[in-house]
Amino acid sequence: MKTALVTGASSGIGYAFAQTLAERGYNLVLVARSQDKLEQLANNLQSSHNITTEVIPQDLTATNAAQNLFNIVTSKEMNIDLLINNAGFGDYGVFADSSLDKQLEMIQLNITSLTALTHLFLSPMREKGTGGIINISSIAGFQPLPYMSIYAATKAFVLSFSEAIWAENRDAGITVTCVCPGPTETEFFKVANFPDSAVASAQQNYTSPEAVVKAALEAFDKQQANVVTGGLPNQLIVNIPRFLPRETLVSAVAQQFRPHQ
Template identity: 40%
Template sequence: MAEKRPDRSFPLVGTALVTGASSGLGRHYAEFLARAGLDVILVARRTEDLHELADVISQQYGRSATVLPTDLTDRPARQAMVEEVDSRGLRVDVLINNAGFGTQGEFATMDPDRIIREIELNCVALTDLTRHFLPGMLERRHGAVINVASTAGFQPWPTMSVYGASKSYVRSFSQALWWETRNTGVRVLSVCPGPTDTDWMANTGSPGMLPRRRTPEQVVQSTFRALNRDALEVIDGPMNRLTSFAASVVPTRVVLPIARLWAKE
């Protein structure tokens, strides 16, 4: 008789904190988790959009949704947000570090302030929130940290240089934590979407970039399937898996001009 595979599915219970919940992937993650029965903490800057989502979550799924409008690039504001979570006695079982943005252009002409904010959001805030919430998860021997990286993290990306580098950081950081947390009851997952139909392109400054896109629903599905098998990383979609694999094995000098073309409208 064939041996039965152990059930490694991750029990989705408790409360999830989702950053970047006001639109795109973050909104879809929050709705998915509420539908699965979790309470949610919604974090982003656009207060009205967060409240509108909180209403949907409480009315349609009967879950509690706490809105904490925060500019995550602002360190004191970020600290105040985590203190608010703790002081309200909210226990974060699933942390989705999803907020992020990119900047298109030649590096030497990029707005210096925007570059710093990009690194602060994509890398520093993600690291800071993980450092804050991971110890509690480890103590309780249950939890998940889901860090949204990108297929952009598989190769340097000319004219999206800071973004590509920031997503390489997310991949490397998350994979190291996956190993550190193995056998603890806590899972850490790096999620690599390719082009996905959200406001991301418009916010990057290039609304027409990468027109062949997958849906946010597909990315969310890939994420939780991967979490259930305790994957180290998930790349959403077969074409994205193929291009990411190719980018990892083809010499960087060959990949660079191809990657440059991806950022063209």
């Protein structure tokens, strides 16, 4: 049986990945900050799908957290066949007025830990000549996003980075797929401190975490470099900006996302 490691597995898209991969017969390594939620999920999946699960509580915003996680997995002699880099968060507001510590934590989680985990688990995959990595980006990664400037920039990194290593590793038996969801029915907007009006607008275009995971795994099975989930509206969001002057685009997005006084 293959083994998948899922970060941010206690809720949202990570939770849906864990459920779907368990249905596919994967053994699971579940990673998040909340040990109680992970253990409940692990117990449910073990009893329902006859798989083995390993729970590793880890705060990936911490320095060296990725290396610590890799060391734990290695010490338990677990071979990871599929890495799901799902953990991440956003923050809404004017950059100059935002908490610097929170912005740096976002970079640490969304970029630094993702990059470190990719590097650490990719090396043994290359040695075996098989494996896969799914990195979660966002449709926000396709254009600058005023009032979510750091979040969009981190997701642009994930998209660019993932596509590059997809090309580097496709002939080595390893698939790398970057998943770019739009608004998804998770706790993202609550954690990001979005105003109620913006949340209400986003809810009109919500995709379920299960639908995101289904599209992600279909793209991964086809060895695609990336997939934009959520149908035609999100395809328009990521493709129309290519035909607009960048200042026009950013000004329009700023008008849409500007906080109400």
